[in-house]
Amino acid sequence: MAKLTNAEIIESLKEMTILELNDLVKAIEEEFGVTAAAPVAVAAVAEEAAPTGPTEVSVILKEVGASKVGVIKVVREITGLGLVEAKGLVDKCPSPIKENIKPEEAEEIKKKLMDAGASVEIK
Secondary structure (H helix, E strand, O other): OOOOOHHHHHHHHHOOOHHHHHHHHHHHHHHHOOOOOHHHHHHHHHHHHOOOOOOOEEEEEEEOOOOHHHHHHHHHHHHOOOHHHHHHHHHOOOEEEEEEEOHHHHHHHHHHHHHOOOEEEEO
């Protein structure tokens, strides 16, 4: 019997119906004593076992820096507050800018504020 190439096997799979593919999977499982679902279960276990950091953090404005106006503009952009509310928040340093957010979003906010000249902490 001639050995089939990967390309030939893939081409023959493309021609099969869903029911035929399902029967093929069952036959392979029986023949080799394997389960098609095992890799998914292993991936889920590995994902659960992976150490994770905090799921929610807060961005704290520590110091305004030299460009208070620039920091106020960024705070307005981030929080959606009006000018007076954003200025009040900036004047009360240290003050939380956003709380209970994802770490990725916190890093983006921190970068924006630091680019504006502020000193920021993520807790």
